[in-house]
Amino acid sequence: MKASKFGRLTAGVLSLMLLGTACAGQRSGTDGSDNGSETKASDTMFGTLASPCGAGDAKGATAQGVTDGEIVIGYGDDRGFAQAPGLNKEMGDAVKAMIDWCNEQGGINGRKLKGNQYDAAYMQSVSVMQKACKQDFMLVGQGFAMDEAAEQYRVACGLPTVAGFTVGPNATMGPNKFEAVPYPVDYYNAANLMLAQEKFPEMKKGLDAINSTSPAVTTGTKKIESVLKGMNIDFKKCGVQLNVKGDASFVPFAEKFKKCDVTSLWTSKTPDAAAMGMLEALDRVGVKVPFLGESTWYSDYVAKWNTSGQGDNIHLGMIFQPFENAEKVPAVKKYLEIAKDANSKTGMMGMQSTSSFLLWATAAKACGSDLTRECVTTELSKVHEWTGGGLHAATDPGANMPAKCALMIKLTGSKFEQVAPAELGEFSCPDNAVVEIDEALWGTKLNKDRIATTFLKS
Incomplete structure (x- = not known):
């Protein structure tokens, strides 16, 4: 149920400083119409957020990991850490469940999602990043305790990320890094x-x-x-x-x-x-x-x-709504329903990864057929009010600024x-x-x- 960590913490391993009713900010081109793609609006909701997933006719091998019919993203956690087995497992479980949820609706503008799941096992973040650099369009919703060790490789290969959480200061403030729930080092x-x-x-x-x-x-x-x-x-x-x-x-x-x-x-x-x-x-x-x-x-x-x-x-x-408020907060109820259907471990870090997935998917949808890393990061930089449909207090992912509540x-x-x-x-x-x-x-x-x-x- 509530096996959780906070923002940039990994349970029992790292303790650092760390954890809504408004919808995500409006952005141009979110229906894909300005990007050469016809999309079908989804009537599925995630709390207050209209699902970014759905059918469409997006085409083109526009970037690494993107084809006419598929988008390959990387995700994962430290579940294989021997001293704390299952560490952050709810994060990988959450993204996997959201990939399935999104694909059931038609993917992103019709492109189905494929996820490469990684287990950094606490000490293997470098090898994980090296693999991701070679095959993924972006990293989405992941949380690796030793992300600082891997950050130089991510920056060198130009791999953008919408992380579930970050820990190291360079990873937290790195280029082309976004989080649904930022915890910057300077605020x-x-x-x-x-x-x-x-x-x-x-x-x-x-x-x-x-x-x-x-x-x-x-x-x-x-x-x-x-x-x-x-x-x-x-x-x-x-x-x-x-x-x-x-x-x-x-x-x-x-x-x-x-x-x-x-x-x-x-x-x-x-x-x-x-x-x-x-x-x-x-x-x-x-x-x-x-x-x-x-x-x-x-x-x-x-x-x-x-x-x-x-x-x-x-x-x-x-800054997250507790599970005990699920009957009052539709987004929390939706997260728990999706997790239950997927037989996933739940936890606050799972909600955090879910919010980051939704943030990434919303930006990816806005790019239509022209799904490039540059387009997605540009769309992400425009998002200055985000609650994951009501999972948490409003944050400013585009400016890497924390919640105010x-x-x-x-x-x-x-x-x-x-x-x-x-x-x-x-x-x-x-x-x-x-x-x-x-x-x-x-x-x-x-x-x-x-x-x-x-x-x-x-």
């Missing part, structure tokens, strides 16, 4: 923190972070610390730092937080055994304060762990539910939610177009 959507501040005003006088010696967690915590300073909130700095290699006991850390008189806690950690042990220790010493985290914590693992209520203070900021869910027992805003399915969109991030935390250099320069030819 951050602070709507989740603003919503938490509104709900828990005690944050201002007693918030601290559960940090770790993990470089990824440290980087994520520093980014959040930078954002909080702009909100006039400082971490108390109680001195707690978990060891990435493990700790004998978490009670001393919990006692330190108690002595420090924290009123709320934040973590950029993913919900692993250490994080669960920390929560159990906090409960044991009587520290019962709001625990704030990102949507990596929205998972069956966490829900099933919370049998004794030690996680009842968990509150998570999200968030909602909050709470765990009670084994059940998650939206607690803010009060109206289910609605988001909070505070003014000035998108804030700039200190350049020292970017992890790469950007040019004037906000493109990473590391692998660009001079």
Whole structure:
């Protein structure tokens, strides 16, 4: 059900900073009529989005992976990683299911889709990218934890992507890279923190972070610390730092937080055994304060762990609609229906890949017969409002900018539910939610177009 990661995280392996009612922005030529192709409008909907799939008479071998009758795309995840089998499996499952869903409607302007599914198995992203460079039109909806290692090969072969998520800073800010849900290195959507501040005003006088010696967690915590300073909130700095290699006991850390008189806690950690042990220790010493985290914590693992209520203070900021809102949000219901029909694993990363597939397909449809990489990336660059039909808060894929909204869910027992805003399915969109991030935390250099320069030819 909810085995998920957040934006640029891979569950239990990398923890970094990361997760709608408007439709996708209007773009010219979306019916294909300006591109020499007759298309048949589809009456199939994905939430608020009219399906980009359907019949047509698109013709021409216009690019690598494109023929009169076929479009070849690459997709995949890290499902074969031995230390975490099934990692991100919902991403590949989602794209495969969407390919079938689209082909049942006639493909894209009549061209059927063929998918090359890849398993980067965490450490094999380079070999995957080298294969994709030789045979795919584009990469769509994929999520590879080690995408940074493969990025130089993607840039060198000119392979565009509409990724499910990206992790490395160069991959996140690379040329011809789009995402339905961008998490750029230079801007951050602070709507989740603003919503938490509104709900828990005690944050201002007693918030601290559960940090770790993990470089990824440290980087994520520093980014959040930078954002909080702009909100006039400082971490108390109680001195707690978990060891990435493990700790004998978490009670001393919990006692330190108690002595420090924290009123709320934040973590950029993913919900692993250490994080669960920390929560159990906090409960044991009587520290019962709001625990704030990102949507990596929205998972069956966490829900099933919370049998004794030690996680009842968990509150998570999200830009995706939770599955519990499916009856209120048609797009979430549609995603779950398609996944069920395909016998696919579901999860928030699956929804993220689904949104990226729909974004790519919408741009591809607009190109009609003239389906080239240049045309698709041009169409993608025009999209400045995107919700995946209502799967998530509006983002700006064309400008690689994040959402400006968030909602909050709470765990009670084994059940998650939206607690803010009060109206289910609605988001909070505070003014000035998108804030700039200190350049020292970017992890790469950007040019004037906000493109990473590391692998660009001079």
